[in-house]
Amino acid sequence: MAKFVGYRCSLCQIEYAPGEVTYTCPRDGGNLDVALDYEAIKNKYQPEDILSRTDPSLWRYRPLLPVTLPDGEATPLHAAGGTPTYRLTTLAGPYRLRNVWLKDESRNPTASFKDRASAIVVARAREIKADVVVTASTGNAGAALAGMSAAVGQKAVIFAPKSAPAAKVAQLLVFGAKVILVDGTYDDAFDLTIQCADEFGWYCRNTGYNPFTAEGKKTAAFEIWEWWRGAHREFHKRIGEETDHKPLTVFVPVGDGNIISGIHKGFKDLMQLGWMARMPRIIGVQAEGSAAIANAFHGNTETITPVSASTLADSISVDLPRDGVRAIRAAKETGGTYITVSDEEILEAIAELGKVGVFAEPAGAAAYAGLVKGAGLGVVGGEDPILVLNTGSGLKDVGAAMRAVAEAPIIEPALEVVKKIL
Ligand SMILES: *Cc1c(COP(=O)(O)O)cnc(C)c1O
Ligand SMILES: [Zn+2]
Numbered sequence: 001m002a003k004f005v006g007y008r009c010s011l012c013q014i015e016y017a018p019g020e021v022t023y024t025c026p027r028d029g030g031n032l033d034v035a036l037d038y039e040a041i042k043n044k045y046q047p048e049d050i051l052s053r054t055d056p057s058l059w060r061y062r063p064l065l066p067v068t069l070p071d072g073e074a075t076p077l078h079a080a081g082g083t084p085t086y087r088l089t090t091l092a093g094p095y096r097l098r099n100v101w102l103k104d105e106s107r108n109p110t111a112s113f114k115d116r117a118s119a120i121v122v123a124r125a126r127e128i129k130a131d132v133v134v135t136a137s138t139g140n141a142g143a144a145l146a147g148m149s150a151a152v153g154q155k156a157v158i159f160a161p162k163s164a165p166a167a168k169v170a171q172l173l174v175f176g177a178k179v180i181l182v183d184g185t186y187d188d189a190f191d192l193t194i195q196c197a198d199e200f201g202w203y204c205r206n207t208g209y210n211p212f213t214a215e216g217k218k219t220a221a222f223e224i225w226e227w228w229r230g231a232h233r234e235f236h237k238r239i240g241e242e243t244d245h246k247p248l249t250v251f252v253p254v255g256d257g258n259i260i261s262g263i264h265k266g267f268k269d270l271m272q273l274g275w276m277a278r279m280p281r282i283i284g285v286q287a288e289g290s291a292a293i294a295n296a297f298h299g300n301t302e303t304i305t306p307v308s309a310s311t312l313a314d315s316i317s318v319d320l321p322r323d324g325v326r327a328i329r330a331a332k333e334t335g336g337t338y339i340t341v342s343d344e345e346i347l348e349a350i351a352e353l354g355k356v357g358v359f360a361e362p363a364g365a366a367a368y369a370g371l372v373k374g375a376g377l378g379v380v381g382g383e384d385p386i387l388v389l390n391t392g393s394g395l396k397d398v399g400a401a402m403r404a405v406a407e408a409p410i411i412e413p414a415l416e417v418v419k420k421i422l
Pocket of ligand 1 (some may be wrong): 112207255257297315392
């Protein structure tokens with residue numbers, strides 16, 4: 001475990017000792033960055049110490065994580081991360097992008113990116129001997145918390161909007177969490193969860209509130225770093241050294257903004273350690289109907305104005321993003337930008353990804369929709385190396401999946417009929 005030295009507020013930059021605060025900055029409500037002792041890490045480890053590890057899960061990065069792994073072997077908690085990356089050779093789209101890879105986060109134990117955050121938060125909960133962990137969720141964060149908690153016998157309470165897709169609610173219930181559906185939005189559930197945590201002394205995992213979620217999400221950046229160390233050699237051989245000036249561009253779907261800020265944190269950790277030569281460019285993708293962060297980014301302000309969110313991509317449907325400032329900086333400080341996509345473009349992306357064998361939920365497909373749109377806008381071009389995240393499985397929301405494709409015909413079981421419709 002890395003030496004966890006405390007927190008630094010992302011707004012006022014004030015530092016706090018580990019025991020001094022738990023969630024956000026008491027002065028201004030800013031998101032807290034977990035501070036590690038980089039000198040101590042550098043003195044003790046080389047990249048090779050990590051690269052040579054055989055554990056494929058996110059726990060291979062333990063020297064860079066602020067928590068210890070709870071006991072118990074071969075549980076879902078121990079299996080988060082280590083997701084595959086595929087080169088999409090046939091999905092060039094109309095823009096002939098030749099170097100697109102997809103990192104498939106639907107391969108996590110509960111089928112979304114959220115497992116990374118929940119693994120770390122559950123580990124933290126065990127360390128501080130929390131009785132109950134609670135979270136607000138549009139579905140995936142809750143499923144991840146419920147699954148990771150079940151794996152180690154931790155009690156979990158999940159608040160979700162009653163509009164959450166049925167598959168996500170089923171997952172929560174099957175994992176044995178206490179599930180409470182709120183007749184309101186995700187934002188209503190979020191505020192209620194914080195009240196309950198205060199009232200009952202529960203440990204709150206809320207995204208963009210608990211500083212440890214980003215520490216879990218940063219492990220995707222570590223995996224991208226490891227993968228790109230190998231893949232970029234092949235890339236240069238194929239494309240030629242003159243492309244050396246092209247940084248890797250990473251497309252991330254954005255709701256609360258915690259995945260994008262977690263990935264940025266991971267890359268920053270690696271830069272601090274001197275383990276990564278060049279910061280990748282990070283591009284955030286939001287749904288047009290839930291674009292509070294994109295609006296602020298393009299308005300050139302860090303003041304987030306809430307929207308009344310409306311999109312079929314429920315996992316990125318957020319009125320007031322809780323990690324907006326760091327999410328803006330993730331794009332700004334890396335030469336990236338924000339792109340918004342319509343629900344129709346998201347549905348098209350689901351169908352496109354399906355053609356290469358990737359089944360994405362709407363929020364997961366949003367990043368690919370953003371790539372298609374970004375290519376049209378000239379944000380990325382032909383030879384740029386590009387990594388797109390799929391953050392969640394299509395099985396999470398089959399209702400949306402069915403809207404992305406044509407219906408199958410129902411026929412009488414007769415050869416003549418088959419001949420007629422083929
Ligand atoms: C939560 C989630 C996102 C967005 O993450 P934020 O941290 O809220 O920006 C994207 N896709 C999926 C599938 C998610 O579950
Ligand atoms: Zn502050």
